[in-house]
Amino acid sequence: MxxxxxxxxxxxxxxxxxxxMDGIKTAINQAYQHPGAFTQWFSWLLQYSLVDTVTKTYHPFSEIAEAALQMTAASLKVNVDAVFMQDILKSMQQxxxxxxxxxxxxxxxxxxxxxxxxxxxxxxxxxxxxxxxxxxxxxxxxxxxxxxxxxxxxxxxxxxxxxxxxxxxxxxxxxxxxxxxxxxxxxxxxxxxxxxxxxxxxxxxxxxxxxxxxxxxxxxxxxxxx
Structure with a gap:
């Protein structure tokens, strides 16, 4: 009450x-060939934004988002080109x-x-x-x-x-x-x-x-x- x-x-x-964000979820999971890729990416996006805050550093959210995409690719051992990553960042605005x-x-x-x-x-x-x-x-x-x-x-x-x-x-x-x-x-x-x-x-x-x-x-x- x-x-x-x-x-x-x-x-x-x-x-x-x-x-x-379902459209981005589908695109990331397909490109990274893993059903949990989006969840991993978004978790790291939030985690490393907090790392910036705790360590008194600041990077724009889009830069952390791109870094998290790179980390997700590395952790899943897949090659994802930079053009796709930029497309994902642009799609965040649509x-x-x-x-x-x-x-x-x-x-x-x-x-x-x-x-x-x-x-x-x-x-x-x-x-x-x-x-x-x-x-x-x-x-x-x-x-x-x-x-x-x-x-x-x-x-x-x-x-x-x-x-x-x-x-x-x-x-x-x-x-x-x-x-x-x-x-x-x-x-x-x-x-x-x-x-x-x-x-x-x-x-x-x-x-x-x-x-x-x-x-x-x-x-x-x-x-x-x-």
Whole structure:
């Protein structure tokens, strides 16, 4: 049961939450000739973004993504040419929204929620992503971690958005389909909502989110009723 105050600001993760990465998953698994290649790549992408944060280093997310593609090829002992890797990086900017996103965002917009995004991708890449997916109109502002040169789930990435918009964490909710993102936002004091997409799970040692929903439409119905 929702016991926290009604959130006034909703912060959305982008990759995997709003945008569907299934096409990239298929392309990587086929090119790398392994059904787990995409999962390995994405795990290393997140892992080494955290290595940058912990070691006080910063490389753009696209550079880490390319490095992780190279590492995946090396670990699976396959030859993948540089052109394919560049095509994958470009396709990250041309992801379709998940089927539940438009109806969910429509409901939340009609309910009067202020909505913004926060992504590990660079600002320019995020702009292209939202334009391609035709989601720009739903978000009043978009934020990238490149402004603070720290990757989510570092608490300062969420605090950056709060400071920019002058909101308290208790009146703000992060919406994400990643357990690590939900855990980080909760640690920063935000309310959270987990979208339980296929293959995703919550971190059992973190604070439980205020909402766990199968998709954004289900969450939007509940938030609109508050």
């Amino acid at each position: 929702q016991t926290s105050p009604k959130p006034k600001l909703l912060i959305f993760d982008v990759n995997g939450t709003l945008l569907n 992801l379709p929204p998940h089927p539940d996103i438009l109806t969910g965002l429509d409901l939340l917009k009609k309910a009067g929620y202020k909505m913004v995004t926060l992504t590990n991708s660079a600002s320019a890449a995020q702009k292209k992503q939202l334009e391609f997916a035709q989601l720009n109109a739903y978000f009043e502002e978009t934020f990238s971690v490149d402004a603070v040169e720290l990757y989510k789930p570092h608490p300062k990435t969420y605090q950056y958005v709060l400071d920019e918009l002058n909101f308290d964490p208790q009146e703000t909710m992060l919406i994400a389909a990643h357990g690590w993102d939900v855990a980080g936002a909760a640690r920063a004091g935000l309310q959270t909502a987990f979208i339980a997409r296929d293959g995703q799970a919550l971190y059992p040692l973190a604070k439980k989110p205020e909402f766990v929903c199968a998709d954004l439409h289900e969450l939007a119905v509940q938030l609109a009723a508050l």
